[in-house]
Amino acid sequence: MTSLWKKKKDDPDREESHPRDEEGSTRHSHREPDERTRLLPRENPVYLRPDDPQVSPYNLWSVRALRGLTSLFLAISFVWWTFLLVSIFVSPPTMHTRGAGFFSFAYTTLTVGYLIIALLFFSVPSKPMTICGAILFLFLFVDMCIILGVARLRVEEGWVGIASVVWATFIAIYVTLQNRYVAWGKKEEEERLTGREETRRPLREWLAVLIATIIMAILAIVSILFTANMILRIQDASLSAPGKMYDVNGNHYQIHLNCIGNPGRKKDGDRTPTVLLEGSDGPVEHTLQPFIDDVYRNGSIDRYCYWDRPGYAWSDNAPSPYSAGMAADALSEALALAGEEGPWVLVAAGVGGIHSRIFASRHLLQVRGIMLIDALHEDYLDTLGAPGRGFLLWIRGVLSPLGLDRLAGAIFKGRSREDRVIGRSAYQTAKVIRAKLQENLVAKSMTASEIQTARHVQMAQTPLTVISSGVEVRESEKWRRTQEKLTKVTKNLKNWDVVRGAVHEVWRSSEGRAIVEKRLRQMVKGKR
Template structure:
């Protein structure tokens, strides 16, 4: 007699020596899988007609439909994994056509969720349960809501792009497939149990109960993750309704849009256009950094007009393709100003890491920049702090979990955080876009950005008026920071003033004294800018004077301490 696994055994024929009755076939003890030889026909059953329920031959893998379901699930897993790897790479280097104007962390999270669903389905494939199907169906339902939210909210749809939409649709399809696969296995299991044992088996072994428990717990965790992502999407949709000052302009061949806003009217003095203050924020959006100080300066008639923008990934601006350097940000600003019809002359006011972008912009617009003011700026030799591998890894980790929105959801529910707080205020750092922008700056800070700003320094017009404001706290904390601030004071030969505000932090404008000193320095810079923009001999605005000396303000290198 041929055994159910197709192997002829010596004890398959004849009566038993011990009992005088035909013996049952002996089967392999290992659990069958999709690679096991299919069970034979009805004629291969034992003499009494049915197998023992614990016999390994009683398996849903006896059916081609179940095996095909597993093969297809494995294929879907392979495709999903390849897509996951591509999305992981695109966070650091954007493949052609795959740039997301959003952070790129949402599509990565949806694909990770798909991988989790598929791995659970395969690991516990032969142990179907109603609990798994119900939980997986709930995950699919919430993913359907996410898909509707992304497609319905125009701003989110633009940010996620086709990559994000494809990822959430794929996650929904995978969740539905996992429910169907589990149902097919449950049907196949019952079908084979009834055929081979005479009835469907309602009992489970301890091992099966453990498998059901573990798989259900994992799926419940995936369900909670999906719900948190949905809540974050709702907050994003809510934040997208916040009215935006100014406009957004598409740059870099319409790959992404940046936000630019100008306040005040163009004025003229003696037939010359007065300079416009062009703000470049530091580690936070310009609205958070300069908003109150710059409005106060305008109300006090220190300046008549100013423009500010958000670097890619900050506030209302989209994320740029990766990699993205400070020079690329300077080019994006130039393009946005051109689209807006804005013209110089400019007085550049920058802070922190933003001073790198501002200096590159200055070197590329020498004729239009009539003054430079830097507030506790970052020196190019210290960019290694921004570009450290440890900082980059931490930012990537925060970015991966940012779609969960734990801080944002808690802030909205329990702390009354507003849209302003989340878009450009104190909680802006929690958004995936901001984290992606920080990660992009970190990745190229000590390479591309440093190279660009070193070149910019060689090109910089040495006659441009310069004002420098330094944080007294940072200067006292680090002798290296003080040396680099001193070096930046020699960026041009026309230093108007160098002020050290003793009790001010890195963000000098956070103190009243810091704001006062900044406004005073800006007023001096505006006056120096008027002289600088006026030609000395009627043909060149920055030649050497008749006595052969360059236009340096007397005593300009003297550092002033405040507080």
């Protein structure tokens, strides 16, 4: 570098291109200082080496002000990021979104990361960084148009999601323009202090540019994945619900409820009960409802209703924390809004057994029977609420806006919108992940307390049928014991069937289908 500086001094052509006559020096000394000369005033300018610390874009007060503004934006973004992180676990007032909440958190995380990169590599701007920044801005702008233009997504994300993506888009264009301005300032200072723009970089700068470019390329790819996942969400939002949506909990969110058939009459003229379904750990439309619909078409039952718990299928996510008892209250409110009064026969599978038992304890006179199909007992709430499970759900939720599994399923496996909303891929949806995370957070506290209260309140003479998976009973002694405990939920056990070859979803086997339909017909119509 020293030899290069000497060459510059000894180069006669270079001296001619920058004459330093006495008159020019006099003019320079009488000129008012500007933002370039205020920090380095000199009466007789002498060219510096390109690696001299004084050759810096920070000589310009506007560049320094720009860096301060970027630091302010980072502080604002970090505070917002902190609020969004907390809102995933506990919803602050006015900050609840009907969507999963991971959307706004992901975009704000991208914003914070981008600003940190912009500050770390502030003084070494490069064209690759500008190009990646422009790509980032382009796809974030598309995302902003999507969330503002698609009504369903706009309602799901609310003002929190809209503000997050608009802020991310603004920061993307701001940092891109900042990069260009700092590059201009760097060029101007090099020309003023060294006599020409320095086109060569020291090894340290090349490494900084390389690292910044790699990170910016990753951020650009992340923005592309965000947009691709948003396009899938547009397709999913176009799938209409078969039932109706009801505003519950003070209009904070909506849940989906659908009732099929007309109430029948028994010989004594009393109405036959309506079957009320409670699904397991997936959308009820993918698990229990198709089988019950076959039972209905066979004439074994006259009418049934099913609903989607908050976060599943078409239902919105509820504010956090959210327990099984709160879900039972939301269902009660939706049934009241729909004009549904019962009487009910509750049919539940898996974790839905917890929900149905709490619902039954709060509607003692309307519940005419309870059927538990390989249901979860409260002894398993410790497993359901395990911290490790909650952490994995949170990680999945944070990564869900990338849509890696959803995109792979759509591209390589031909997964449809039905698969993603109510089918086999529904577990990949951010709303479902959030619902399971909420379930995990309160399983050992609020839900455990609610089910204990329900056990004491439940009417002893309510008819009860328990149907268990023979496979699960054989493989786990704890499961067998808890299934036996479920037979004592009331004192009026009608049947306990252990279906020998059936898996957890008992109705998947032919023997299980036959037994469930038979027992259900007996509970609803009293027929053998």
